[in-house]
Each structure stands twice: as structure tokens, then as C-alpha cells.
Amino acid sequence: MAGGGGDAAAAAVKKDVEAEVVIVGGGIAGLATALALRRAGVACGRGGGILVLERHAGLRATGAALTIFPNGWFALRALGVAHKLTSRYDAYETSEVTNLESGATQVFRFAGNKNRGEEVRVRALGRKALLEALAEELPPGTVRFSSKLVSIDTERAAGDSSETVVLRLDDGTVIRAKVLIGCDGVHSVVARWLGLPEPASSGRSCVRGLSIFPNGHGIKRELRQFLSQGLRAGMVPISDTDVYWFLVNDTVPAEKEAAGDPAKTLREVTENLAGHMPAEYLNVVRHSDHGNLSWAPLLYRNPVSLLTGAAARGAVTVAGDAFHPMTPDMAQGGCSALEDAVVLARALARAATPAEGVAAYVARRRWRAAWLVAGAFLSGWVQQGGTNVRGVRGRLVRMFRDWVFYPFVFPRLADTMWFDCGDLAPPCTDGKSHGE
Known part of the structure; x- marks a missing residue:
């Protein structure tokens, strides 16, 4: 895949660039969103197309591995890359949690639904392998590496009610886009521009x-x-x-x-x-x-701010950790980012305008994102924080964990892994977006 380093980057310095959609961040959320947009026919064959800005010199793989639950596999299947990973990584069916103080072990089984197919079973896989599987499906030149975003502005064209997003990079390049999607992680520049509260x-x-x-x-x-x-x-x-x-x-x-x-x-x-x-x-x-x-x-981002905060402004929004950073206690960070990609692409493809598509996406994702963040935080506090509480309060927390959380609450939280984000429309072949 062509990137933005070397001679290509040098040639682009201080040049104006136009793109239909700009995605900031070339991690899981960014690459999945770019692929989802292409699969849904958004900006297909149009001037500028889709551009992913990645500040590193190559694909970044923060974290060695991740676990993909069925909801993540549903999204990967919609993206058309699930088969590339299921053929390399075997599924596992059980999780054992041992309390070293009491010696008690809880065994949980990831009950598969055979009607959903072999693809959607729980697997742990290399993070870089996932990035490569997504990147391989994108046309050369989609990802521009060594591209650091430094500012975001908007401008309104004469006689046009829509706004254009103006991005400036650290090398002097100016990029104009109709849609901006921030997939730039926990410390997102785009989320900060939107006004979302900083993660806690x-x-x-x-x-x-x-x-x-x-x-x-x-x-x-x-x-x-x-x-x-x-x-x-x-x-x-x-x-x-x-x-x-x-x-x-x-x-x-x-x-x-x-x-x-x-x-x-x-x-x-x-x-x-x-x-x-x-x-x-x-x-x-x-x-x-x-x-x-x-x-x-x-x-993590406070769930209340996810429900009430400004996750969109016009045709600008965020996805993945830039939208809903969460603790890893339910292993849903990567899976939820993949869900975002599919839901966002489908919303943009169906909407009459980019701003309407972005608004529909945020409305669809707010409550699920808040639930996942809250569930992960609760799971972490009960399983880990509860072990660090002494006295009567500590005993009550541990009783809640062993007699309420594990048998009743955890299964409910685990139900989130069966969420199906749905399919994408077939890619366009006539050079037009499905939203036109």
C-alpha cells in the first residue's frame, strides 16, 4: 500500500489536497472505517475519494494482541476480511478466573451459536495481523503516512449551505474534505475540536x-x-x-x-x-x-458525556477510542471500533447529506457505547478493585462479586458480545455514492 513517506510526502508539502472523506488515524478504527466506506460505496470513484492520515511512518500496532468476540466477527464479516483471520487463529471456548486469596476458580464458557457460523467464535489474534488484513483491502494511496494533524477549521463555499472541513498538517499541507472522521485514539485531536470531555x-x-x-x-x-x-x-x-x-x-x-x-x-x-x-x-x-x-x-470517557456530549458537528465525528475510550475489562475496545466502522459507513451511504449520515450514526451508537464503557468499568472495579478493599466493606464487595456479579451480572454483560452490527450495501459500480 502506498503511504505518505519519502518522495511522495515531500512532493505534497504545502500543496492543497481535496478528499471526499478524511479519516484521522490509521489504527483499527481508521482502517476499518475506510474499508467500510468503500464496501458501502461512499465516495466510490469520486474526486479525492477516501484519505487516511496516519502520523506514524507505517502501520502502528499499539498492544501486542486483542480478543475478538462474536460482535467483532460480525463486523469483520461485513467488511469481507473475517475469513483471512479465522483461517490463521483457532477459537477458544472457556475462561477461568482464579482468586489467589481464596483459591476458588470460576469457569465461564463462551457458548457458541452454531447457526451463526464458525467465524464468530471467540479468538485471540495478533493486532498487527488485523491491521494488515484491513489495509490489504484498500487501494494504494489510501493511507498517507507521516501525516500529523495540527489544526481543524471549517469554511462555507459561496452559494453552498454545506461546510468544508479544512485540515492543516505539520508539513504545511492543507486538505479540504466534505467529511472528517476522527479515529485518532484516546487523545484525539478531532474529539477535542468537537468539545468532547477529556478521558478520565x-x-x-x-x-x-x-x-x-x-x-x-x-x-x-x-x-x-x-x-x-x-x-x-x-x-x-x-x-x-x-x-x-x-x-x-x-x-x-x-x-x-x-x-x-x-x-x-x-x-x-x-x-x-x-x-x-x-x-x-x-x-x-x-x-x-x-x-x-x-x-x-x-x-475511559464518562458514559454520561457519551450520551450528552458533542460527538458530531456537521459532517465531523469520531469513532473507536476517539469516541468511547474504555477500560479493557470486557475486551470490547477493538470490537466496538469495528462496529462503529460498519454503522457509520451504512449511515453515510443511506443519508441524503453527510451531516445527516453523521447525526444518524451518533444517535445509533451513543447508548451502546455508554453501556460498554459502564459495563467495562463495573467489571474492572468488581473483579480488581474489590480485591483491594478491606474490612466489612471489602467482604461485602467480594460477596457481591462471587454471589451476584459472576452468576447474574456478568452473563448479562457477556450478552453484548452477540450484538450484530449488520451488513453493508454492495459497493457502487457507477462512480456514485449510495447516498446520492
């Missing part, structure tokens, strides 16, 4: 890693989690040689000291934070690939 701190952080066992790891294909005081650890194989692991902890000063230093991060995990974890888990951590290790605070 959950008071927790997460270490994520990918461990490599060249001769095979021999670990059962299931998600295993371990709860301890203020900690939640987990691991899941994504292939015969690779294991994804994570550790969610109450934020500690050592996180800043270890920033950007994989050796310090691993030492802090194995010697201090998780030294009491099971030997099998620690063995996985010690086999970590330093290039796939991260330790970052967990942020």
Missing part, C-alpha cells in the same frame, strides 16, 4: 506483552485470569508459539520510572507486582518479546 483516569494501568516460545508453549487454549489484591493478571495463547499476557494494576510510581524501558518493566512485574502469581504465568512473562511490551494508564 480509572486509577489503574495495564502491562501488555507477547511471549514467544519457538519450540511451542504447550499451554491449553483458553483465557486464564488470576485475581489478587489490587491486581488482575491473565494469559491466552494466540498460536502454538505465541502467548498474549496482561497485568492490570493500581497505578504505581514505578510505571513512570519504567516508561520506555522493557527490562525495567519486566523486572517490576516479575519481582514486585506479580511475584506471587502462579509459576506458569511468570514463565510466560519472562519469555516476553521486548518489542511488544507496553505499560500504560487505563482511561
Whole structure:
């Protein structure tokens, strides 16, 4: 795929560029949205078409792996790429959660619906593999790399009631677009321009890693989690040689000291934070690939602000983490971003104007996004925060977790993984958008 680096970027410096749709951010949400728009026929064959701006020099893969639940596979199937990933990654059916203080283990089964097809079973997969599967479906030149957005403005053309979005990049390039979609992550420039509140701190952080066992790891294909005081650890194989692991902890000063230093991060995990974890888990951590290790605070956007905040202005909106950052406790960040892509593309394709399509998308996604963010926060607090509460209050929290949350609340939250975002209209062949 052609990018924006090298000679191509140099030639574009201080040139005006026009595009039908500009997407800021070339992560999961950005690439999925670009592909969804093409599948739905939005801006198909028109001047400027779809342009994705990615500030890095190549595809970025923050985080080593992710879990895709059925709702994510429904979206990937609508995008036409599910088969590329299901053929590479095997499904798993169980999740075990062990309380290290009591020794009790809860076993959860991801009950599949055979009528929905083999594709929609739960799988853990490499994040980069997902990005590549999406990017391969886009025409050369769709993604412009090394392109950092620095400002957003709007202008109204004479005799035209619609607004044009004017973007300025750090290299002096000016881009005019009819639609702007911010897929630029938790600290989104587009979300800030819209006026959405800044994400809040959950008071927790997460270490994520990918461990490599060249001769095979021999670990059962299931998600295993371990709860301890203020900690939640987990691991899941994504292939015969690779294991994804994570550790969610109450934020500690050592996180800043270890920033950007994989050796310090691993030492802090194995010697201090998780030294009491099971030997099998620690063995996985010690086999970590330093290039796939991260330790970052967990942020979320208040669900109330998702329901009431300005998630759109005219034909400008946001998707993925730029819209609804959430803690990873329900593993729905990537899945919900894929849902956004399909719903947004379909809304734009059906609407008479881009602004109407954007408004329809936001109205459709607000409540689900708020529910996912709230559910993830509750799940994290009960499973992890509850282990760090002492005395009578602590016992009540743990009773709620073991006798109410796991048997009754968690299954309800798990129902969100069966949400089907629907299909996309077939791509256009006459050079016109379905919205025309």
C-alpha cells in the first residue's frame, strides 16, 4: 500500500489536497472505517475519494494482541476480511478466573451459536495481523503516512449551505474534505475540536506483552485470569508459539520510572507486582518479546458525556477510542471500533447529506457505547478493585462479586458480545455514492 513517506510526502508539502472523506488515524478504527466506506460505496470513484492520515511512518500496532468476540466477527464479516483471520487463529471456548486469596476458580464458557457460523467464535489474534488484513483491502494511496494533524477549521463555499472541513498538517499541507472522521485514539485531536470531555483516569494501568516460545508453549487454549489484591493478571495463547499476557494494576510510581524501558518493566512485574502469581504465568512473562511490551494508564470517557456530549458537528465525528475510550475489562475496545466502522459507513451511504449520515450514526451508537464503557468499568472495579478493599466493606464487595456479579451480572454483560452490527450495501459500480 502506498503511504505518505519519502518522495511522495515531500512532493505534497504545502500543496492543497481535496478528499471526499478524511479519516484521522490509521489504527483499527481508521482502517476499518475506510474499508467500510468503500464496501458501502461512499465516495466510490469520486474526486479525492477516501484519505487516511496516519502520523506514524507505517502501520502502528499499539498492544501486542486483542480478543475478538462474536460482535467483532460480525463486523469483520461485513467488511469481507473475517475469513483471512479465522483461517490463521483457532477459537477458544472457556475462561477461568482464579482468586489467589481464596483459591476458588470460576469457569465461564463462551457458548457458541452454531447457526451463526464458525467465524464468530471467540479468538485471540495478533493486532498487527488485523491491521494488515484491513489495509490489504484498500487501494494504494489510501493511507498517507507521516501525516500529523495540527489544526481543524471549517469554511462555507459561496452559494453552498454545506461546510468544508479544512485540515492543516505539520508539513504545511492543507486538505479540504466534505467529511472528517476522527479515529485518532484516546487523545484525539478531532474529539477535542468537537468539545468532547477529556478521558478520565480509572486509577489503574495495564502491562501488555507477547511471549514467544519457538519450540511451542504447550499451554491449553483458553483465557486464564488470576485475581489478587489490587491486581488482575491473565494469559491466552494466540498460536502454538505465541502467548498474549496482561497485568492490570493500581497505578504505581514505578510505571513512570519504567516508561520506555522493557527490562525495567519486566523486572517490576516479575519481582514486585506479580511475584506471587502462579509459576506458569511468570514463565510466560519472562519469555516476553521486548518489542511488544507496553505499560500504560487505563482511561475511559464518562458514559454520561457519551450520551450528552458533542460527538458530531456537521459532517465531523469520531469513532473507536476517539469516541468511547474504555477500560479493557470486557475486551470490547477493538470490537466496538469495528462496529462503529460498519454503522457509520451504512449511515453515510443511506443519508441524503453527510451531516445527516453523521447525526444518524451518533444517535445509533451513543447508548451502546455508554453501556460498554459502564459495563467495562463495573467489571474492572468488581473483579480488581474489590480485591483491594478491606474490612466489612471489602467482604461485602467480594460477596457481591462471587454471589451476584459472576452468576447474574456478568452473563448479562457477556450478552453484548452477540450484538450484530449488520451488513453493508454492495459497493457502487457507477462512480456514485449510495447516498446520492
